[in-house]
Amino acid sequence: MDHGDGTALLTDQYELTMLQAALRSGTADRRAVFEVFARSLPAGRRYGVVAGTGRLLDAIEAFCFEPAQLEFLAANDIVDEPTLQWLEKYRFTGNVHGYAEGDCFFPESPILVVEGTFGEAVLLETLALSILNHDCAIASAASRMVQAAQDRPLIEMGSRRTHERAAVAAARAAYIAGFATTSNLEAGRLYGVPTAGxxxxxxxxxxxxxxxxxxxxxxxxxxxxxxxxxxxxxxxxxxxxxxxxxxxxxxxxxxxxxxxxxxxxxxxxxxxxxxxxxxxxxxxxxxxxxxxxxxxxxxDGYGVGTSLVTGSGAPTTSLVYKLVARADGPGEDAPVRPVAKRSPGKPSRGGRKTAVRRLDGHGVAHAEAIFLGEAAPGPRDRVLHVPLVRDGEVVGREPLTASRERHARAVAELPASAVRLSRGEPAVPTEFVGDGTRP
Amino acid sequence: MDHGDGTALLTDQYELTMLQAALRSGTADRRAVFEVFARSLPAGRRYGVVAGTGRLLDAIEAFCFEPAQLEFLAANDIVDEPTLQWLEKYRFTGNVHGYAEGDCFFPESPILVVEGTFGEAVLLETLALSILNHDCAIASAASRMVQAAQDRPLIEMGSRRTHERAAVAAARAAYIAGFATTSNLEAGRLYGVPTAGxxxxxxxxxxxxxxxxxxxxxxxxxxxxxxxxxxxxxxxxxxxxxxxxxxxxxxxxxxxxxxxxxxxxxxxxxxxxxxxxxxxxxxxxxxxxxxxxxxxxxxDGYGVGTSLVTGSGAPTTSLVYKLVARADGPGEDAPVRPVAKRSPGKPSRGGRKTAVRRLDGHGVAHAEAIFLGEAAPGPRDRVLHVPLVRDGEVVGREPLTASRERHARAVAELPASAVRLSRGEPAVPTEFVGDGTRP
Incomplete structure (x- = not known):
């Protein structure tokens, strides 16, 4: 059976029907900004861990519609002929910025910003969320285990308790968070995670x-x-x-x-x-x-299985992928303005955002500041966004050990309360800076 | 990046090091019987649902060690040269019986029985458990949702909340359990699940x-x-x-x-x-x-996401893969006898088992009877094992709609209490029949 490398159909159908309707109404080529963020951390958690970025970059590169996929869409009347033609030529040509892999995040942190036309950026929604929601959940649980184990090594051995491919991603995420080894051989082969058993x-x-x-x-x-x-x-x-x-x-x-x-x-x-x-x-x-x-x-060491691969009570992250700004018309020059829905209980803030972690004179974090509009970082602010994709080219790839080292630094920078296992508030508060009236 | 079809490295390292040691000690070719079962259902659940069997059969067929995989094992000194040579020729040549996909299961139900040499059967442990633990968890949660929805259709839309490949398997498992459609396009293409969005x-x-x-x-x-x-x-x-x-x-x-x-x-x-x-x-x-x-x-219809793909509080199943019998020496004729460990809190019952669902005169299930040794089914017993792999050839493949129909029948056969959402005991008790002294 063909499981292949193709990632384009790891996608909710409505991304394609929206594309079809937008192509027809002439709005598919409006410039758009989508943002990935979580409204909250899992109950009682003090920080989240960004993971999956490297896998997402691989998946974006592999995101194209191959003949077998187009045939499926055509045979099942999922989209019309003009949309099939558009999909056949599809490659993401936009820009992606985001928190670097291994960094920590908090409620509302804009951990990924995707810019392109609406049509090309909306198609990445499902895949980006699948990868980040899974890998962040595992890394966030793993980081707490690493803190609990202090200097003793942790072996990741949960492959048998999760989907066979999720197991490989879980081993990778656990390694970023500080696990020493994994039992999963494919994680060794694909990502160079040290293996044990x-x-x-x-x-x-x-x-x-x-x-x-x-x-x-x-x-x-x-x-x-x-x-x-x-x-x-x-x-x-x-x-x-x-x-x-x-x-x-x-x-x-x-x-x-x-x-x-x-x-x-x-x-x-x-x-x-x-x-x-x-x-x-x-x-x-x-x-x-x-x-x-x-x-x-x-x-002298701990092996952890089930609780690691199920996120220790939080098997997914609540990351969403929201349209926060879009142009009023087609083309590069059309003005882009913030948009936000007003669903009860699920409000969102429009506008393209950047973010910094605010550090005190001792290098300890005291706030997650999210800039709306044109606010600028201060001298002790650590800028959190790095370029990941530029004009469709992946520019943000790094060795897994770099993400692992970043994670250790990012946790060390948080206030001491961050690593308590007890339920608590986020380790630093999230602050919005600027009025959001400019995109 | 090569993600390929190969499934052989979706395996814990210790399966290969055990193989190496057994090859050296001359025990790798002892005939062995492994059994997959759960000691209990998730707290309060009244039945479990078998799912993943069809995916497992695909994965067993694809389970061979390709050059890139052997090179990884060699380069990292994971196993020695004689083991590499053995792996290069590996194909599973044994037999697999199991509960048919979509059927229900209970504590201790022997949902899969794998027979072969120790060497060939032990290698399938991780992959079999990954697939079944994931897919059974999703189908078991999905079945409760289907019962709660009565005749209203359910749309599976949780792809974004789980690993991108787990999402495809989740859509498949939910369909077996009675969901009407999925948002996941790849589940439509690979498995023919109807899509929506x-x-x-x-x-x-x-x-x-x-x-x-x-x-x-x-x-x-x-x-x-x-x-x-x-x-x-x-x-x-x-x-x-x-x-x-x-x-x-x-x-x-x-x-x-x-x-x-x-x-x-x-x-x-x-x-x-x-x-x-x-x-x-x-x-x-x-x-x-x-x-x-x-x-x-x-x-008129419900869309379900997060809670479906996270098993609604039980994101994995506690299925284990245990050696229950093995020969005293090599060859087809060596006597096979039951084995069991005695770890505190995790006892196991040795011996190859079969199972029936005992029905009353109205066709309502009243017990899960597990036969140790040579007990025979009665006239109203429904035999639960079907052949899945015979001498290495997959014989148990069936259309997904057949699994879906079987599930509807299997739930209808349970006592009415089975479909209550409240926490309770398993819908039928598990009984052991026979003394287990014969394999």
Whole structure:
């Protein structure tokens, strides 16, 4: 079955029917500005994390309508012939600015600004939101886990709990947020995320005894491997592991039970056996709270699965893609003016925006300032938008490690309260600057 | 960037390191039986829905290690040379049985049974779980929404709230569970799910007035289209819509506010204008409870987004893939015996299982009976396993409409309490039959 690289049909039908109607009414080529933002963070969260930007840039490059896709649209009468002809030639030729990947965001932060004609920019709505809503949700949860783990490494191992391709994106997002490794091999191949993993319970059960299984694993993967010790009896398994591998045994993994108490007992046992360097890795339904609760336990690393890939209670972000300004007529020179709907409970602010993070004299953030119109950054303001696409060319690609380093800096810049796990307000308030009467 | 069709690296690293160690210890070719099941349903849910089977069959067919994937594994020293050679020739040659797609499941239901050598069957663990855990979560939530909506049609429109490829699978799963249509075009192209969609607020804002926007939409999409009427003032928009389209106006969509009260006012207005046939579609943060609350409102259809693609509070299923039996030695004739781990809180039952749904004289289900060993179905038992893969060949493919029809029948067969939205116990109890001493 053809799953292909094409991204153009990862799109809601109404983007294409709107295009068709706008082509007919002569408004499709009005210049337009769309903005991606969230009205709020998930309840109690103190900051969000921008992730998915790099994937979005790949997806925009791959966004073109191939014959099989056009045939589908034609055969199902989804759009008319003039629209099919327009789509056949479609490439995004506009500009995209946005928060750099790994940076933090807050309510109303304009994390992406897409400028082009209405027709070319509206088509990107669904895909941009899918990628950013998913990846930001994962990175935002992952960042809290990284903070909770302090300096201990985190392994992302949630692939089996989410859609098979979402798993790859989740591993990437977790790495940006500071996870050390992933179990997901495709994330290693596609994005260079370091991979990890040794064995599961089935490997122990496959062998005639746990001893045979450990012998097999050690013979093949070396003494530095991590043995899973909770298939039958943890104490006996740890004893067997050290007996077979000696004090060079790399690690043991605990996947069930009271992980804190168990880790303490295993640490004592390992130390008594002379295996003071053998690491203890814990896995099994951990989230940021479970990780924090193990801060005083002798744990050397955490594996996190379900809670990571489901955003730890917030499996999506509430990012929207809104038209905030558009021209009154066709062409480059037609004046562009702010627009906003007035739906009850969902008001929006018109106009193209820029944003800065306001820092105090110690470099600590104290506000997210969003400029409407022509306000200018002050000397201690950190400008948040970077160019991502210019005249249709991707200009904002960067190594994943750059996003990862940016994230560490962005969190360090926030007030100390930002990294508390308890429910709270956004770590900094959002302020609007300027009157928004100019686009 | 190469995203390709290959599915072999959508896999946790430990599947490959276990394979390597088992190849070396001579246990990789022991015959093995793996079982997919959930220890429990999400809290309060009364049944689960099997979905993803058809996608899994596609993914198993595509599961082979291509040069780019082998190069990645070699370059990163993930497995050794003998393992790479084994992987290069890998195709799954075993058997898979499982619950047919669309059927219901309960705690411990053996929804998939994979038989092969340990080496070939263990490699499918991550991919099988990713697909089933995701798709079952979506279908299980979707089924509750379909029950809540009674005979009113549901539109799946959550693509923007989940990973861009997960969105396609979610649309497919929702259709199996009884949704009428999806906004996702790729789900239409790949799986034949009917698609729907007309316009968003941005289309209204693009035009110089709402009237211009409606004129443009009606001119292009015809009077039978659905107009979005809450950009500025609903009453005025409904009036304009009927004025322009006449009583043939297909529908109006409400996306904000108190949907029940608004629908009643709009229905009165439409009727007074002679547009008694114009449908009212409501969207905006609906879940199964929101849908049920609108049962008495004059609503003709619901659009559901976020809550559908996030499983309405249960974004994943807790399906696991456990080794339940394996041979004592290599070859076809070595005796296969049950195995089970004894981890605290996560016990498992060894042995290959089959299952039936026990029906009473009225055809109503009263138990999920799981056979260990050689128990046989009774005359009113509905056998739940169907062959899916035989000797490596996919034999269980079926049209999506067949899964959809099966789901409707499977829910109708459950006791009436099954479709209550309130939290409750599983609709039928799970019973084990037989002693499990024989594989």
């Amino acid at each position: 040794t064995s599961a319970h089935s490997f122990t059960l496959l062998h005639d005894s746990e001893r045979h299984a450990f012998e097999a694993q050690l013979a093949s993967l070396g003494a530095d491997t991590t043995l899973l010790v909770d298939t039958y009896d943890v104490e006996r398994a740890v004893g067997t592991g050290v007996e077979l591998a000696g004090p060079a045994l790399g690690g043991v993994r605990l996947d069930s039970g009271d992980l804190g108490a168990l880790a303490r007992r295993v640490r004592e046992q390992l130390d008594a056996l002379g295996a003071a360097g053998t690491r203890i890795v814990v896995t099994g339904d951990l989230d940021e709270y479970g990780i924090a609760a193990l801060a005083a336990a002798p744990v | 007309t316009s968003a607020h941005s289309f209204t804002l693009l035009h110089d007035s709402e009237r211009h926007a409606f004129e443009a939409q009606l001119a292009s999409l015809g009077a039978d289209t659905t107009l979005l009427v809450d950009t500025y003032d609903v009453e005025r928009a409904v009036g304009t819509g009927v004025e322009l389209a006449g009583p043939a106006l297909g529908g109006v969509r409400l996306d904000s506010g108190d949907l029940g009260a608004l629908a009643r006012r709009v229905r009165e207005q439409l009727d007074a204008l002679g547009a008694a046939g114009t449908r009212i579609v409501v969207t905006g943060d609906l879940d199964e409870y929101g849908i049920a609350a609108l049962a008495a409102a004059p609503v």
